[in-house]
Amino acid sequence: MSGIYEQLGIRTIINAKGVSTRVSGGIMSPEVADAMRDASRHCVDMWELQGRASEIIADLTGAEAGIVTSGAAAGLLLGTAACIAGLDPAKMNRLPDTAGMKDEVVMARSHRNFYDHAVRTAGAKLVEVGIPDRFSGAGVRDTEAWEIAAAITEKTAAVHYLAHPNSLPPLDQVVKAAHAAGVPVLVDAASQLPPVENLRHFIDQGADLVTYSGGKAIGGPQSSGILCGRRDLIASAALQCLDHDMFFEQWNPPASLMEKSVIPGLPQHGIGRPCKAGKEEIIGLLTALRLFVADDTQARQQMVRTALVQDLYDALKETPHVECRLEPDGYRPGIPIVRLTLDETAAGKTAFQLILELQNGDPSIHADNSRIDDAQIGFSSICLEPGHPKAIATRMRTLLK
Numbered sequence: 001m002s003g004i005y006e007q008l009g010i011r012t013i014i015n016a017k018g019v020s021t022r023v024s025g026g027i028m029s030p031e032v033a034d035a036m037r038d039a040s041r042h043c044v045d046m047w048e049l050q051g052r053a054s055e056i057i058a059d060l061t062g063a064e065a066g067i068v069t070s071g072a073a074a075g076l077l078l079g080t081a082a083c084i085a086g087l088d089p090a091k092m093n094r095l096p097d098t099a100g101m102k103d104e105v106v107m108a109r110s111h112r113n114f115y116d117h118a119v120r121t122a123g124a125k126l127v128e129v130g131i132p133d134r135f136s137g138a139g140v141r142d143t144e145a146w147e148i149a150a151a152i153t154e155k156t157a158a159v160h161y162l163a164h165p166n167s168l169p170p171l172d173q174v175v176k177a178a179h180a181a182g183v184p185v186l187v188d189a190a191s192q193l194p195p196v197e198n199l200r201h202f203i204d205q206g207a208d209l210v211t212y213s214g215g216k217a218i219g220g221p222q223s224s225g226i227l228c229g230r231r232d233l234i235a236s237a238a239l240q241c242l243d244h245d246m247f248f249e250q251w252n253p254p255a256s257l258m259e260k261s262v263i264p265g266l267p268q269h270g271i272g273r274p275c276k277a278g279k280e281e282i283i284g285l286l287t288a289l290r291l292f293v294a295d296d297t298q299a300r301q302q303m304v305r306t307a308l309v310q311d312l313y314d315a316l317k318e319t320p321h322v323e324c325r326l327e328p329d330g331y332r333p334g335i336p337i338v339r340l341t342l343d344e345t346a347a348g349k350t351a352f353q354l355i356l357e358l359q360n361g362d363p364s365i366h367a368d369n370s371r372i373d374d375a376q377i378g379f380s381s382i383c384l385e386p387g388h389p390k391a392i393a394t395r396m397r398t399l400l401k
């Protein structure tokens with residue numbers, strides 16, 4: 001139990017699920033927490049702070065500019081709003097009413113996901129393209145780039161792309177199709193870090209805007225993220241989330257984000273104003289990012305997490321009725337996860353029942369539930385603390401004896 005949660009009567013959980021939002025994201029290092037405390041002691045000009053963030057993000061991603069957002073979902077909302085309104089403050093003021101604007105966002109049907117609600121929040125209408133035949137079991141194909149090209153009209157504001165190692169069509173083909181029609185591509189790369197190379201990968205492939213979560217595996221504050229990309233679109237995103245309770249004459253946007261002369265006056269508070277990133281989140285994210293790209297931090301993380309996952313494997317491998325193995329984690333190359341297959345007949349319970357018993361016991365243990373149909377449960381080490389492997393193994397033996 002930790003002091004502050006104990007005071008509030010909130011139990012802490014053992015998080016072997018990973019950096020999911022519903023189990024509070026990842027663990028922040030003391031360095032990040034200290035930087036946030038430091039940030040909280042002084043006030044700054046938020047445009048200036050986002051301007052400096054833009055330089056740092058541009059340097060690390062190869063993008064022209066970037067801002068810190070309150071998460072990847074906020075990045076999707078802001079990125080879409082930028083593609084719809086451009087640098088027109090009158091259009092910004094009208095969102096989510098898009099009458100008279102380009103407001104369609106084209107995406108492959110197989111990329112639809114719960115987070116694309118954030119794209120619609122900006123006022124966009126989704127245009128789904130293709131049939132994900134490879135997932136239905138009926139065929140082998142997915143949406144193809146020519147189908148995306150064919151769906152683009154004069155109403156298209158953007159093409160939206162969900163980045164995943166198995167995403168089809170390939171991003172470079174989608175970019176080619178979109179750019180041929182003068183349409184920007186907005187990439188959701190929320191959980192594609194690590195590997196660290198992915199900070200540049202999607203921009204290198206020609207994406208106009210890319211959004212990442214800060215609160216997942218890079219170790220930033222849970223409510224932080226990055227939106228990076230084309231300078232004019234990032235300027236529009238900044239204009240639609242920063243606070244404008246001032247006169248135009250008082251406003252000094254930093255050159256790293258925009259020239260003041262490109263707009264005739266300041267818009268009102270924009271569609272992105274409810275997803276405010278505070279100075280503490282911005283500094284926390286920038287600190288986490290600096291640590292994330294430092295080789296020694298990566299190596300240290302890798303060692304600690306690999307040791308923990310080995311402890312977990314050693315502790316779990318004698319559990320009755322399970323076959324236990326170390327398996328690569330698609331999301332975190334280099335650090336495996338422990339995967340169990342339960343003999344449901346011998347155990348007298350299903351993997352899903354076991355997941356529920358782990359979750360509803362004391363302490364509450366959350367495991368990966370994505371393969372329960374195959375009687376499999378996964379345990380990730382990314383959010384574990386040193387005493388956790390033993391606690392998990394002890395509970396598993398009790399539940400399966």
Ligand SMILES: *Cc1c(COP(=O)(O)O)cnc(C)c1O
Nearest residue numbers: 071072073074115190191213225
């Ligand atoms: C987690 C996630 C998001 C949302 O990220 P937040 O930083 O929590 O806003 C969006 N898209 C995908 C694919 C995600 O995995």
